[in-house]
Amino acid sequence: MVDKPVIGMIILVNAIAAGVLYQRFHDLPQFQLLESKLLEVYHRLLPPKTPDRCGALKWPAYVLVSDRVVFPDGVRPGAVYIEGSRIVEVSENVTVDSPHVMNFKHAVISPGVIDVHIHLNEPGRVEWEGITNGTVAAAAGGVTTVVDMPLNSDPVTTDRTQLEAKKALAQAKAYTNVGFWAGLVPANAANHSALEELVAGGALGFKSFMCNSGINDFAAVEAEHIAAALPFLKRRGVPFYVHAEVVTPVEADPSADPTRYTTYMATRPPKFEQDAIRLLVQLMDADSSPAAPGFSVHVAHLADAGALDIIREAQSRGHPLTVETCAHYLTFASEDIPDGATQFKCAPPLRDAANKQSLISAVASGAINLVSSDHSPAPPSLKETDSGDFLRAWGGISGVQYLLPATWTAVREAGVDLRGLARLLSEAPARLAGLGGRKGRLAPGYDADLVIWEPETRANTSVALNLHTHKLSPYTDTPLYGKVLATVVGGELTALFGNVNKRPCGKLVLGRGANE
Ligand SMILES: *[C@@H]1O[C@H](CO)[C@@H](O)[C@H](O)[C@H]1NC(C)=O
Ligand SMILES: *[C@@H]1O[C@H](CO)[C@@H](O)[C@H](O)[C@H]1NC(C)=O
Ligand SMILES: *[C@@H]1O[C@H](CO)[C@@H](O)[C@H](O)[C@H]1NC(C)=O
Ligand SMILES: *[C@@H]1O[C@H](CO)[C@@H](O)[C@H](O)[C@H]1NC(C)=O
Ligand SMILES: [Zn+2]
Numbered sequence: 001m002v003d004k005p006v007i008g009m010i011i012l013v014n015a016i017a018a019g020v021l022y023q024r025f026h027d028l029p030q031f032q033l034l035e036s037k038l039l040e041v042y043h044r045l046l047p048p049k050t051p052d053r054c055g056a057l058k059w060p061a062y063v064l065v066s067d068r069v070v071f072p073d074g075v076r077p078g079a080v081y082i083e084g085s086r087i088v089e090v091s092e093n094v095t096v097d098s099p100h101v102m103n104f105k106h107a108v109i110s111p112g113v114i115d116v117h118i119h120l121n122e123p124g125r126v127e128w129e130g131i132t133n134g135t136v137a138a139a140a141g142g143v144t145t146v147v148d149m150p151l152n153s154d155p156v157t158t159d160r161t162q163l164e165a166k167k168a169l170a171q172a173k174a175y176t177n178v179g180f181w182a183g184l185v186p187a188n189a190a191n192h193s194a195l196e197e198l199v200a201g202g203a204l205g206f207k208s209f210m211c212n213s214g215i216n217d218f219a220a221v222e223a224e225h226i227a228a229a230l231p232f233l234k235r236r237g238v239p240f241y242v243h244a245e246v247v248t249p250v251e252a253d254p255s256a257d258p259t260r261y262t263t264y265m266a267t268r269p270p271k272f273e274q275d276a277i278r279l280l281v282q283l284m285d286a287d288s289s290p291a292a293p294g295f296s297v298h299v300a301h302l303a304d305a306g307a308l309d310i311i312r313e314a315q316s317r318g319h320p321l322t323v324e325t326c327a328h329y330l331t332f333a334s335e336d337i338p339d340g341a342t343q344f345k346c347a348p349p350l351r352d353a354a355n356k357q358s359l360i361s362a363v364a365s366g367a368i369n370l371v372s373s374d375h376s377p378a379p380p381s382l383k384e385t386d387s388g389d390f391l392r393a394w395g396g397i398s399g400v401q402y403l404l405p406a407t408w409t410a411v412r413e414a415g416v417d418l419r420g421l422a423r424l425l426s427e428a429p430a431r432l433a434g435l436g437g438r439k440g441r442l443a444p445g446y447d448a449d450l451v452i453w454e455p456e457t458r459a460n461t462s463v464a465l466n467l468h469t470h471k472l473s474p475y476t477d478t479p480l481y482g483k484v485l486a487t488v489v490g491g492e493l494t495a496l497f498g499n500v501n502k503r504p505c506g507k508l509v510l511g512r513g514a515n516e
Contacts, residue, residue, distance in 0.1 A: 054492060054503050054504075054505035060083060060084065061081070061082065061083040061084075061088075061098070061100065062081075062082055062098070062100035062101070062102070063079050063080065063081050063082070063096045063098050063100065063101045063102075064079070064080045064082065064101075064102055064104065064109055064450065064452070064488075065078070065079045065080075065094050065096060065101055065102070065103040065104065066078070066103070066104040066105060066106070066107055066108065066109045066452070067105060067106050068106065068107070068108040068109070068418065069090070069108075069109045069442065070108060070109065070110040070111065070418050070419055070422045070442060071090060071442060071443075072427075072441045072442070072443055073419075074419055075108075075417070075418050075419055076092055077092065077094050078090060078091060078092050078094065078109075079091045079092075079093065079094050079096050079101075080109060080442055080448075080450065081098075082448045082488075082491050083491075084448075084491055085447060085448055085490040085491040085492075085507075086445065086446070086447060086448055086491070087442060087443065087444060087445070087446045087447070087448050088444055088445075089444055090442055090443060090444065104452050104485065104486075106454075107452050107453060107454050107485055108418055108452065108453055108454070108455055109442070109450055109451075109452050110142075110418065110421070110422050110426070110442075110450065110451050110452075110453065111422050111426035111427070111439075111440055111441055111442050111446075111449065111450060111451075112142065112143065112144025112145065112426065112439075112449035112450050112451050112487065112488070112489065113141070113142050113143040113144060113145075113403060113404050113425045113426060113451060114143070114144065114145045114146075114147075114425065114426050114429035114430055114433070114435075114439060114440060114449075115138065115143050115145070115146045115147070115372055115373050115375070115400055115403055115429070116146075116147040116324070116370070116372050116429045116432055116433055117147070117149065117300060117301065117324065117326070117372035117373060117374045117375075118134065118138070118146040118147065118148060118149065118372075118373060118374070118375045118376075118400055119148070119149045119151070119152055119374075119375060119376040119377075119396070120134045120135075120146070120148045120153070120170075120178075121134075121152050121153050122134075122153055122166075122169055122173075123153055123154065123155075123165060123166070123169060124153045124154025124155065125152055125153060125154055126469075127379055127469075128152065128377055128378050128379060128382075128469070128470075129375070129376075129377045129398075129468065129469050129470070130173075130469060131169055131170055131173040131174050131178070132173050132175070132504070133467060133468060133469040134146070134375065134400065134468070134469075135173075135174045135175040135176040135178065135504070135506060136175050136467050136500045137400055137401040137466070137467035137468045138175070138176045138375075138400045138401065139175045139176050139487045139489060139494045139495040139500050140401055140465075140467050140484065140487070140495045140498055140500055141400060141401035141402060141403060141404055141405075141484055141487075142403075142404040142451035142453055142482075142484040142487050142495075143176055143373075143400060143403060143404070143451075143487075144176055144177060144449035144450070144451065144487060144488070144489045144490075144494075145176055145177040145178070145179065145435075145439060145449060145509055146176055146177070146178055146179075146400070147178075147179040147180065147181060147204060147429075147433055147509070148166065148170075148178060148179070148180050148181065149181055149207055150180070150181055150182055150183030150207055150218070151183065151213055151215045151218040152214075152215050152218075152376070153166065154217075155217065156183050156185075156215065156217050156218045157180060157181075157182050157183050157198075157203075158182065158183035158184075158185050158187065158188055158198075158218075159188070159194065159197070159198070160197040160198060160200075160201050163180060163182060163198055163201045163202070163203060164201060166180055167180070167201070167202070167508055167510075170506070170508060171508055172504070173504050174504055174506030174507075175489070175494055175500060175501070175504045175505065175506050176489055176494070176506045177439075177447075177449065177489060177490065177506045177507050177508070177509045178506055178507075178508060178509060179202075179204045179433060179435075179508070179509035179510070179511070180202070180203050180204060181203065181204060181205055181206060181207040181241055182195075182198035182199075182201075182203035182205070182206050182207070183206070183207055183208070183218060184206035184207065184208045184221065184225075184229055184240070185208070185218060185219050185221065185225075186219050186220075186221060186222070186225050187219070189208075189221060189225035189226070189228050189229045190225070190228035190229070192231075192232040195229065195232050195233075195236075196232070196236070199236055199238060199511065199513035200513050200514065200516070201510075201513075201514065202508070202510025202511050202513060202514035203238075203511060203513070204238070204239070204433045204434055204435075204509070204510075204511045205233075205238040205239035205240065205241055205298075205432075205433070205434070205511070206229070206233065206238065206239075206240055206241065207241040207242070207243075207300075208220075208221045208225075208226070208240070208241070208242050208243070209221065209242075209243040210242060210243060210244055210245060210246055210276045210279070211243065211245045211246060211247045211272070211276075212247065213243070214394070214395070223279060223282075223283060226240075226280070226283050227283055227286065227287065230283065230284075230287045230289070231287065231289040233295055234287070234289050234290065234291035234292065234295045235289065235290065235291075235292060236292065236294075236295075236513070237291070237292030237293055237294030237295050237434075238294060238295060238434065238511065238513070239294070239295065239296045239297075239298050239322075239432055239433070239434070240295075240296070240297050240298065241298045241300055242276075242280060242297065242298065242299060242300060243300050243301070244273055244276035244277050244280060244299050244300065244302075245268065245272040245273055245276050245347065245348055246272055246275040246276040246279060247268075247272055248271075248272070248275070250266065250267060250269060252266065252267060253266075257339075258389045258390055258391040258392070259339045259340045259387070259388040259389060259390065260339055260390070261334055261337040261338075261339070261341070261344065261350075261390060262334065263390060263391065264345060264349060264390035264391055265334055265349045265350075265351070267391070268347060268348055268349050270303075270304035270306050270307065270351070272348065273302065273303065273304040273307045273348055274304065274306065274307045274310060277299060277307050277310045277311060278310055280297055280299070280321070281310065281313075281314040281319065281321070284297060284314065284319045284321070285319075291320065294434050295320055296320040296321065296322045296432065297319070297320065297321050297322070298321075298322045298323070298324065298432060299311065299321070299322070299323040299324065300324060300372075300374070301324060301325060301326045301329070301346075301348065301372070301374050302323050302324065302325045302329075302348075302359070302368065303325070303329050303348035303349060303350065303351055303355075303359075304348065304351060304355065305355050305358030305359050305362060306355075308323075308358075308362055308367055308368070311323055311367075312367065322369045322370075322432060323367075323368050323369055324368065324369060324370045324371060324372050324432075325359050325362075325363065325368050325371055325372075326346075326371065326372055326373060326374045326397070327371055327372075327373055327399060327402065327403050327406035327407045327410070328344075328346065328350060328374075328397050328399060328406070328474060328475075329350060329351075329356065329359050330356065330359055330360050330363065330371070330406065330407065330410035330411070331356075331406045331409070331410055331474075331475070331478065331480075332344060332350050332356070332474055333350065333351070333352055333353035333355075333356045334349070334350055334351055334352050334353075335352060335353055336353075337350065339388065340387075340388025340390075341388070341474070342383045342384050342385060342388060342389070342390055342393035343383065343397070343398070343472045343473055343474045343476075344397070344474045345383075345390055345393050345394070345395045345396075345397075346374065346376070346395050346396055346397045347395040360410050360411060360413075360414050361414060363410075363411055363414070363416070363424060364411055364414035364415055364416050364420075369424075369428045369432070370424050370425070370428035370429050370432065371403070371407045371424050371425060372403070372429070373397075373399050373400040373402075373403040374396075374397065374399075375397070375398060375399055375400035375403075375468075376395075376396030376397060376398070377396060377397075377398035377468055377469060377470045377472070377473075378394040378396055378470070379470060380470065380472060382394040383472060385472065397473070397474060398468050398470060398472060398473040398475075399473055399474070399475050400468070401466065401467055401468060401475075402459070402461065402473070402475040402478075402480060403425070404425065404451065404453065404482055404484065405459035405461075405480035405481060405482035405483075405484075406475060406478075406480055407421065407424065407425060408421055408455060408480075408481060408482040409479075409480045409481045409482065411424070412455070412481070418455065422440075422441075426439070426440040426441070427440040427441060428440075433509075433511075434511055434512060435509065439509075447490055448488055448490060448491040449488065449489055449490065450487070450488040451484060451486070451487050451488075452484075452485045452486040452487075452488075453482055453483060453484045453485055454482070454483045454485065455481060455482050456481065457481070457482070457483040458479060458480065458481060458483065459480045459481065459482050459483050459484070460483070460498075461475050461476060461477055461478050461479075461480055462476070462477060463476055463477075465498055467500070484498075485497060489505060489506055490505065490506070490507050492505040494506075
């Protein structure tokens with residue numbers, strides 16, 4: 001029998017310990033208190049406290065060891081040697097002659113997740129999401145690099161001044177690495193010097209909408225605009241990232257209940273995606289200008305598995321057409337969406353369970369190149385949480401923190417292993433963004449962006465641990481596998497057991513255009 005003051009004391013001590021851990025990683029002995037079964041971290045390895053510098057790990061060099069390291073050619077026991085912000089060596093010899101070793105034992109060391117589709121909305125709409133919360137949530141979820149969309153910030157990123165403003169903000173605030181897509185809109189599509197200014201500023205490529213974007217100052221492109229821009233994009237070797245839906249009138253039942261998901265789903269049929277992708281292929285067929293390596297037409301967030309045939313056919317004729325889907329299309333199906341649950345609204349819409357299975361198979365077979373989050377939250381008022389009206393609610397799903405566990409949970413049943421997952425979430429995204437020589441692999445010379453995680457353990461998807469600005473997310477309480485233990489961004493231990501370093505240490509990720 002332990003008396004109450006003693007229990008109170010134990011609770012107090014543990015609360016203080018947790019608080020200290022939350023405040024600074026420097027107090028590493030707490031690791032052993034909290035997760036002793038996972039980690040061998042020795043007291044003598046404590047990095048010196050230098051709070052004025054970025055990051056918690058101050059060793060100039062250190063080594064991460066585990067039984068399961070995801071090497072480019074397979075998963076084996078190994079050691080990853082890090083110096084500064086780079087990986088200098090990877091080895092299968094786990095006997096390491098260094099005082100600075102963290103052995104994660106059976107946890108997996110994977111290349112950090114690269115989310116090429118995220119809306120940080122800063123500047124201008126931080127009340128939707130911002131660089132701080134967006135990248136903190138990303139880091140907690142094992143994402144080490146995000147590539148920000150040119151909307152829904154205000155202003156949008158369609159000229160050099162706007163790009164420079166975003167670069168300055170990200171440099172000051174980001175917890176993960178951040179790159180940028182620039183906007184390709186009717187106003188700049190035919191102006192190749194305007195596009196060149198964005199490439200020279202370090203934009204990784206261009207994003208367009210083939211339908212209304214929902215944002216007035218980001219207009220949709222028509223075929224003529226795409227045709228005018230293609231020769232530039234090809235010559236410059238940068239990707240053209242497209243929201244591929246062509247919206248045409250559909251017969252709608254005016255009496256249909258707007259709080260039912262199917263009412264919304266019926267307004268954006270698969271035909272919209274198929275028509276848009278067909279048009280893109282026609283435009284590629286029609287343009288015979290030379291293409292430099294790095295160019296691709298990239299279909300954003302494919303929701304309709306039926307459109308894959310069109311993509312396959314174009315690829316078989318040599319077109320550099322790539323395609324992504326999002327974790328939510330692999331996780332949720334329309335049949336399961338409750339009435340009024342507008343957190344599930346996005347465009348193109350989530351479709352039925354059979355379609356979801358086809359998408360998962362396509363991801364597993366490699367027919368879909370990569371998976372992104374399309375993290376795009378909005379305040380509850382815009383999500384119409386009170387009325388539950390799907391037709392009026394803003395379309396956008398909040399989920400960057402869950403990209404890794406949601407994708408893993410969906411694809412592992414289809415036979416994708418840890419190596420295959422790294423292809424989908426790190427290697428292929430890096431290649432799309434033109435970063436294939438620097439990011440996306442655990443290999444010497446690559447940036448030290450890593451995630452250490454337990455694929456067999458459940459992620460905690462409770463609201464309490466959701467770090468997004470808005471907690472409304474379809475992933476809440478969804479059973480997902482894949483618990484992130486630690487996230488290393490550019491050599492900095494940025495997240496550990498769900499706590500994120502207090503200093504933003506992310507770096508800008510600029511395209512090669514910035515160095516020419
Ligand atoms: C592994 O590394 C240790 C420490 O550097 C070294 O002593 C040992 O010989 C190496 N083993 C093999 C098989 O290379
Ligand atoms: C093209 O863009 C450049 C750079 O933004 C601008 O100075 C120029 O006026 C534009 N040309 C046309 C025809 O709009
Ligand atoms: C998830 O985390 C919350 C907050 O720490 C905790 O209360 C809850 O018990 C956790 N859930 C699970 C299933 O571990
Ligand atoms: C981050 O999210 C928290 C919790 O939702 C919110 O209170 C805060 O205002 C957000 N911070 C910024 C900078 O938007
Ligand atoms: Zn998007």
